[in-house]
Amino acid sequence: MMQLQLLPALLWTVLCHHAWSYHIFTSPDQLDSTKTYDYIIVGGGTAGSVLAARLSEDERNQVLVIEAGGRVEDVLAIRIPFLGPTLPRSQVDWNYTTIPQTGLGNRIINIPRGFVLGGSSCINQMVFHRPSNGSWDHWADLVDDPSLSWEAVQKYWLRNSRLVDPVDGHDTSEEVILSAHGFGPVNVSVYSYTKPIHKSIIETSKKAVDEKFKFNHDQNAGSNLGWGWQQAAIGGGQRSCASTAYLSPLTNTRSNLDILINTQAAKLLPIPKTSNNLTPDLRIVEIAQNSTAPPICITARKEVILSAGFIGSPKILTLSGIGPEKELKRLGIPLLLESPDVGANLQDHILLPLYFTVVNGTDTNDELSRNATLRQEAIDQWIANRTGPMVNGQSNTVAYLRVGDDHFSSAGVKEDPSNGAGSAHIEILALDGFSRVSTIPAPPTGQFLTLIASLVAPLSSGNITFNSTDPFAYPLINPNFLTHKFDQAAIVQAMKDILEFVQLSPLNSLVTGIYGSIADAKTDAELLEYAREYSGSINHGSRTARMGPYGKKGKGWGVVDPSYRVKGVKGLRVVDASVFPQMPNVHTQASVYILAERAADIILGGQK
Numbered sequence: 015m016m017q018l019q020l021l022p023a024l025l026w027t028v029l030c031h032h033a034w035s036y037h038i039f040t041s042p043d044q045l046d047s048t049k050t051y052d053y054i055i056v057g058g059g060t061a062g063s064v065l066a067a068r069l070s071e072d073e074r075n076q077v078l079v080i081e082a083g084g085r086v087e088d089v090l091a092i093r094i095p096f097l098g099p100t101l102p103r104s105q106v107d108w109n110y111t112t113i114p115q116t117g118l119g120n121r122i123i124n125i126p127r128g129f130v131l132g133g134s135s136c137i138n139q140m141v142f143h144r145p146s147n148g149s150w151d152h153w154a155d156l157v158d159d160p161s162l163s164w165e166a167v168q169k170y171w172l173r174n175s176r177l178v179d180p181v182d183g184h185d186t187s188e189e190v191i192l193s194a195h196g197f198g199p200v201n202v203s204v205y206s207y208t209k210p211i212h213k214s215i216i217e218t219s220k221k222a223v224d225e226k227f228k229f230n231h232d233q234n235a236g237s238n239l240g241w242g243w244q245q246a247a248i249g250g251g252q253r254s255c256a257s258t259a260y261l262s263p264l265t266n267t268r269s270n271l272d273i274l275i276n277t278q279a280a281k282l283l284p285i286p287k288t289s290n291n292l293t294p295d296l297r298i299v300e301i302a303q304n305s306t307a308p309p310i311c312i313t314a315r316k317e318v319i320l321s322a323g324f325i326g327s328p329k330i331l332t333l334s335g336i337g338p339e340k341e342l343k344r345l346g347i348p349l350l351l352e353s354p355d356v357g358a359n360l361q362d363h364i365l366l367p368l369y370f371t372v373v374n375g376t377d378t379n380d381e382l383s384r385n386a387t388l389r390q391e392a393i394d395q396w397i398a399n400r401t402g403p404m405v406n407g408q409s410n411t412v413a414y415l416r417v418g419d420d421h422f423s424s425a426g427v428k429e430d431p432s433n434g435a436g437s438a439h440i441e442i443l444a445l446d447g448f449s450r451v452s453t454i455p456a457p458p459t460g461q462f463l464t465l466i467a468s469l470v471a472p473l474s475s476g477n478i479t480f481n482s483t484d485p486f487a488y489p490l491i492n493p494n495f496l497t498h499k500f501d502q503a504a505i506v507q508a509m510k511d512i513l514e515f516v517q518l519s520p521l522n523s524l525v526t527g528i529y530g531s532i533a534d535a536k537t538d539a540e541l542l543e544y545a546r547e548y549s550g551s552i553n554h555g556s557r558t559a560r561m562g563p564y565g566k567k568g569k570g571w572g573v574v575d576p577s578y579r580v581k582g583v584k585g586l587r588v589v590d591a592s593v594f595p596q597m598p599n600v601h602t603q604a605s606v607y608i609l610a611e612r613a614a615d616i617i618l619g620g621q622k
């Protein structure tokens with residue numbers, strides 16, 4: 015979240031020669047043209063890496079991953095947690111933007127997505143939260159399938175991640191509940207070298223009279239609500255992402271896994287019909303390295319799995335003729351299957367920073383962000399022994415809050431927009447230092463606390479559409495941020511909650527004032543104006559190929575069924591953030607991992 019100055023060129027160079035444990039190819043010509051694959055996974059991102067590792071555990075399965083981006087090992091900044099904010103708008107970002115957002119004063123908002131093996135898990139801010147137990151039960155109800163309930167998916171949470179010690183080795187028993195965590199490959203830890211601001215925040219929450227600010231011993235133990243210590247996908251001082259956790263450790267015996275990088279899937283084609291079965295069987299993937307290269311087709315023996323993310327997956331479906339009929343007609347794409355929800359229902363969480371000055375001399379990250387020499391020393395320390403300030407991400411404490419029921423009725427909303435009673439509407443992320451997450455320039459001196467408000471149960475919803483059939487062209491992304499009345503009321507409430515919290519003891523003895531024009535905002539309308547001016551995306555886009563119940567088709571019933579199969583065709587599933595039935599009311603990566611582990615189980619179960 016803190017945008018640091020330009021990285022030294024060193025950070026973008028290859029660190030070492032890596033002995034590849036699976037077959038990695040950089041061009042389609044390198045693939046063995048006589049070889050066939052059981053599964054072709056399009057997109058080696060967060061979900062795609064899980065599927066690649068799990069499906070190839072059965073050595074009878076020949077698995078091919080097609081990934082548009084490059085190797086994760088080539089970019090040192092991916093490994094260094096504190097440098098996370100330098101990755102958006104870099105070579106490992108697709109560099110998407112929205113169309114002008116009417117709810118945000120017609121501003122265009124950056125929408126980063128990982129352009130690298132491991133996908134967005136390699137460029138994200140590493141916050142690691144799973145939705146509350148009740149969220150999963152709510153999703154199970156929505157898609158009418160108990161196999162999505164918490165009782166059923168808990169094993170995938172345990173299979174995906176494990177809690178590891180922070181590098182400073184401090185006692186974490188008051189910060190997390192070990193028994194709530196699993197044994198999977200993604201390392202998760204609390205931060206090291208806790209700063210006074212965060213100690214004060216937690217102390218304040220422990221003393222708070224108001225239930226909403228109460229301390230939560232572990233936000234990954236069933237309920238997310240309250241203030242807690244941040245858990246992040248960091249282990250041994252370095253980022254743990256989908257490719258480093260799931261793919262890097264594979265041994266040389268994983269010879270049944272091929273990964274083709276620097277290559278895009280353009281579209282899917284149906285297998286020519288050999289019988290009267292009219293259901294299209296979409297197991298042919300057309301790939302290319304750029305818009306002028308001749309496309310190549312590869313056929314999967316069993317299935318194609320789209321894991322290209324909330325932008326990539328609906329794009330490939332649309333270019334293959336699966337989407338809203340009107341949209342396909344407009345683009346001149348022959349209709350293969352009318353699927354009105356493709357590209358629809360897009361939602362994202364907004365982020366809004368509020369800045370506070372703190373007592374002069376408080377130990378914050380401000381100097382580290384301002385001073386290039388200090389930063390280089392910290393990077394050198396990290397390279398030498400994986401210690402020092404670079405081992406942490408940006409936000410060491412975090413809260414999830416609900417808004418009162420009156421917010422629903424005043425916005426004309428009949429149902430609670432969240433995933434249920436144990437889930438949040440609002441998140442507050444606490445960062446020590448002035449976060450460069452907005453257009454407000456960072457002051458040259460002083461120490462700051464940034465409290466970021468995020469709407470985690472939004473009702474504003476938009477879509478992804480296209481104005482070209484070129485697979486390399488960028489889509490029109492419209493999350494319609496802050497256009498729903500509920501979201502407008504909820505962001506104002508989030509700001510009020512923040513302003514109330516900083517006045518509580520003992521935090522009020524560290525915070526000396528509000529910084530910036532928000533200090534002048536007195537009415538709800540003025541607070542909302544501030545939100546419209548400074549909100550951005552926290553980068554949790556999802557739902558563009560939403561999951562719906564079995565057997566129901568058409569508008570509102572989703573693109574995939576609870577087994578991730580694209581409704582109305584054969585041989586094709588979608589597994590990534592685009593299939594969430596409803597937005598998770600937390601950060602999204604843990605949900606993607608859980609859904610991907612579940613998908614692998616379903617696919618492998620089906621072949622037994």
Ligand SMILES: Cc1cc2nc3c(=O)[nH]c(=O)nc-3n(C[C@H](O)[C@H](O)[C@H](O)COP(=O)(O)OP(=O)(O)OC[C@H]3O[C@@H](n4cnc5c(N)ncnc54)[C@H](O)[C@@H]3O)c2cc1C
Pocket residue numbers: 056057058059060061062080081082083102126127128129130131132133134135137138139140141142143277278279280321322323324326327330552553554555589590591592601602603604606
């Ligand atoms: C900057 C940023 C910060 C974030 N912070 C957090 C956070 O702190 N905590 C959290 O929980 N979540 C966070 N998220 C969100 C989270 O990372 C994503 O929701 C999640 O990783 C999405 O997983 P996915 O598998 O759906 O997509 P991705 O991981 O994005 O994977 C999609 C993959 O498909 C590839 N691809 C796309 N199109 C094609 C094509 N045509 N052919 C071949 N390959 C293709 C992409 O290159 C990519 O590798 C953040 C995201 C970003 C970008």
